[in-house]
Amino acid sequence: MASISSRRLAKELTEIKLEGCPVGIKLVKADDLETWWFTIEVMGDSLYQGEAFTLQFRFDSSYPISAPAVQFVVTDGRQAPIHPHVYSNGHICASILGNEWSPVLSVVAVCVTLQSMLGSCKKKERPVDNDRYVRHAPENPKKTRFHYDDDTV
């Protein structure tokens, strides 16, 4: 029997392919049920007009009980958006990817939440501790426990 994880991912993928993603979000690749790539663009007026970012999801067998590992892709000329919650290595400090993850959330829901996180940004800047974090960051952002101390952005 397929695991809960692969059944749930297969179902999400089918829905994405059938119904498409919300505006500004495109599936780039999902060759397996382990790593998916999306591009996201912020629609309408925003500091990121005309920019597109690549978002990587990595799943393990505990999905959706535990959150996917989500980060911006920063290789091959791709850049992480300059945002107070996005580190230059692509790691994202967002509570829904950590303590506030819920299995009710989905890949598309995460994309849309991050899209809207960018959309509401008032000032393009890196997190204050970017350099220090990036120097010692684990490869997998899920190994980092961020403090979610700021709900204004």
Place this chain on the structure above:
Amino acid sequence: MSSREPRWYCHECSADMMPIMAPHPICSSCHGDFVEKMENPADDPREFAHPDHGDLDLPPALGALLMAFQGMSERGNSSRSRRRPDNDAGSRITFSILNDDHHRTISIGGPNTLGRSNPEGEGRVPTMSEYLRRDAPTPPTIAGPLMAQYIMALLGHDDPILTRRLSGDFQGAEAGGMGDYVFSQEALDRIITHIMENSNANRPVPASDEVINNLPRDVLLEGSDILEKDCAICKEQFSLQTDDPDELMVVTLPCKHIFHEPCIMPWLKSSGTCPVCRHALVPQPGDPSTSNGNARPGSSSNRHSHSRSRSPGSNSSSQPGLLHAFFGGFGRTNDSSSRHNPDPDPPRSSADRNGRRFPGSWEEGLD
């Protein structure tokens, strides 16, 4: 550091320290893994090193030796500034260590060799790694007050007795050992990062076995109105047609949300909350509503997650994306503010017919 934080002890440094969890605890100063959490004051690993905590008497010879080291190291320091080095030529102790094929000579005391050139070419003080190299043709030697300082560092870093005896500091262990200090920016960064990343403050608390076992369970039966609903975890409709007999068993949480038993169990073991409305089955960190056992889904009683949330848009007026996250993604809309929703056809297959909202707090930001 909070005093409630457990103290750790590194047996390799013989010192208190903050471990780095990587993921198993290792010493932040030597990176060794022979570390111990000091939980029980009656079983303090420091006692092994100093079984007679209350009794500061040292064997007379050892005491004298330590005093001699201390004296030499102090003399070494001061001689650099004002004394004539030759004044130190007095006491000298020499050890010979037979190490494989090499003899190694360690001289303690004697003339201060630090920073002075010397006819035999021994003026340069070897580094520790040079000193420890086995294949050196002429093994370097360390002599003079520097050696005394090495030994003081080795002995002194773990030793409240020494500290007390030699410096009159009777606070002993409170004064801290080597493991309490860092010697480079990198090490400091590592510790700060470690502290930041390992705060337990807001981590979800799992439901206890007792709480889990007492949850009402039902077997799906023909005609049950549960069959019209979806399990929010696997996003499948409840069904009698299933390969897995466990999926005929459903669990209803106190907030009335229903899940397949095999879907909800692993979640409750990592977080004792309802995935849909975040109703807390067991007290959660920073949750003022926990004591209210009747938090309704969608009620505003989960304010804590609003204030803690870094979720975007929680205070902004127009967040089409957010609506997608809650409604598009979960396939429901019963909110007038769906005017923001650019998706022409928001209701999807897995519509929630209970009009519940997810998560309870986030809706506050939508209007």
